[in-house]
């Protein structure tokens with residue numbers, strides 16, 4: 001669909017990534033300039049640059065990333081003409097409709113072409129997408145984009161009211177996707193377009209339950225089976241950076257250090273109390289030469305100890321501060337990233353109603369079997385009911 005070359009060429013479509021929320025499609029046209037709040041860029045400066053490059057602006061005010069388009073990026077960057085389908089719904093619909101390379105698919109309406117681009121990539125050149133849009137300006141804009149994106153061989157765009165006029169193909173497609181305000185009005189037409197030689201599928205995308213109920217009735221009336229409805233919810237995550245909790249070894253070392261400090265303090269208090277007691281005792285004594293010498297000697301030793309600062313150093317028997325523990329940064333310095341779901345889930349985009357259309361012969365056989373089973377059940381119930389009566 002888009003360039004597969006390594007480097008950007010004149011005429012290529014690229015996706016300019018400014019920020020996570022600001023993307024823009026750009027057709028490289030030599031001679032033109034991209035002027036944004038993230039700087040000024042000449043298109044010609046991007047020619048020859050490998051896709052995915054980070055490019056600085058000419059006026060040094062910022063930079064951009066120049067990306068190769070994909071349907072996912074196109075969905076995020078496309079010019080909105082309508083509400084569009086996003087990746088979560090597109091992926092779910094593609095999976096449930098069993099759309100794969102070579103599939104033949106109908107979509108209505110085309111809208112902004114978000115679903116069309118993903119489907120075109122999935123089905124590839126061996127498949128085909130018939131896309132219908134009754135709003136003329138939207139149809140011609142989408143047609144222009146499909147041509148520019150090299151999708152002409154894969155997509156046929158029809159300007160048509162499908163509820164009134166039906167589809168342009170019969171007994172042809174593997175899957176139908178309806179994103180219309182009144183899909184129930186197109187259900188019988190869809191049945192005609194679906195091929196009858198194999199099991200096929202339909203999906204209707206509707207924002208309200210009332211629309212779902214009308215669609216389910218129409219699907220039942222038209223003979224579709226396995227009718228199932230899903231709601232896909234996006235659950236954004238927020239990443240926060242928090243202080244890391246201490247490791248077990250770190251916490252143990254911290255405890256050891258605190259214990260050692262407490263023990264030191266306790267021993268210092270005991271030493272102080274002993275000194276104070278000795279001072280008091282010395283004051284009480286008569287200071288005889290022998291006594292004085294002995295007492296003076298004791299005091300001298302104590303004062304020596306104080307002068308040398310020994311009272312502040314760990315005393316004998318005091319556990320040394322945990323020097324053996326691995327030095328660990330304080331918890332507040334170590335950070336970890338934590339991902340948390342947003343507490344509130346913002347509203348769903350739409351309900352997705354799926355149904356299956358069996359080939360007529362298979363459907364008739366299944367109906368016959370179901371009827372036989374129910375009449376057998378009612379036949380078996382009758383004697384019991386009689387007996388009970």
Ligand SMILES: C[S@@+](CC[C@H](N)C(=O)[O-])C[C@H]1O[C@@H](n2cnc3c(N)ncnc32)[C@H](O)[C@@H]1O
Pocket residue numbers: 082083084085108109110111112113114115116132133134135138160161162163164179180181
């Ligand atoms: C919500 S948009 C489709 C968005 C599209 N799925 C996408 O992902 O970009 C619905 C489109 O259906 C078109 N539409 C509504 N009723 C229609 C009808 N009866 N026949 C054809 N198109 C119809 C509208 O004009 C509108 O463009």
